[in-house]
Amino acid sequence: MKSSIFILLVVLVALVSLDFIEAQKEKPNKYKTPPPAGICKKFPIKANGKQNPKGQCSSQLLGEVPGVSKMVSTIITLPPNGAKIPAKKSFKIRVLVSNLQTGFFSDPETDYYDVPQTLTKAGVIQGHAHVTVQKLIGKGVPDPTKFDFFQGLNERADSKGGLEAIVPGNLTKGLYRLCTMVASESHQPVVMPVAKRGSQDDCIRFSIV
DSSP states (O other), rough: OOOHHHHHHHHHHHHHHHHHHHHHSOOOOTTTOOOOOOOGGTTBBOOOOSTTTTBOOOOOOOOOOGGGGGGOOOEEEOOOEEEOOOOOOOOOEEEEEEEEEEOOOOOTOOOOTTTTTTTTTTSOOOEEEEEEEEOTTTSOOOTTOOOOEEEEEEEEOOOOOOEEEEOEEEEEEEEEEEEEEEEESOOOOOOOOOSSSSSSEEEEEEOOO
């Protein structure tokens, strides 16, 4: 009799444990890298949440896409386009952004391109912005692997939708391009609902003199 009760208890514990394990498997995890699918099955490097300079293939979903009335837009207000900034002088970058709930920033070392784009209840993309500065040499196309300043604007925007960064006074004399790069939480460029639209990013030129 005692042995039968013991066996019954063991079976019940095992069933409860299996249910718990299955529940954990089904629990949503926005940071979970999906298994390779489609063309990614044959691609030599699979996405794993890390940045890979050699490239990779991601099967992550695009996620939630806003309506046209909630498309992201940015403008750089500081420095002004065409500004002439004295050498060895630090200066402020200020960006105004609309239709972006800022402050959503995953760890780029472990969750890069690893989270589908998400929207607020109001239908606005959750994400952040970056600013990047490159020196322009002649009339050639800038090399994207080379930049003179880069910063993620990870914090919440102020009450006017502004984000700011300070560039130290170490830029050499010359002509520069300053651009925004707006991203969803996991650093992917924001996904918009239509192809024909205004840009979600802004660029200006300025000179160090």
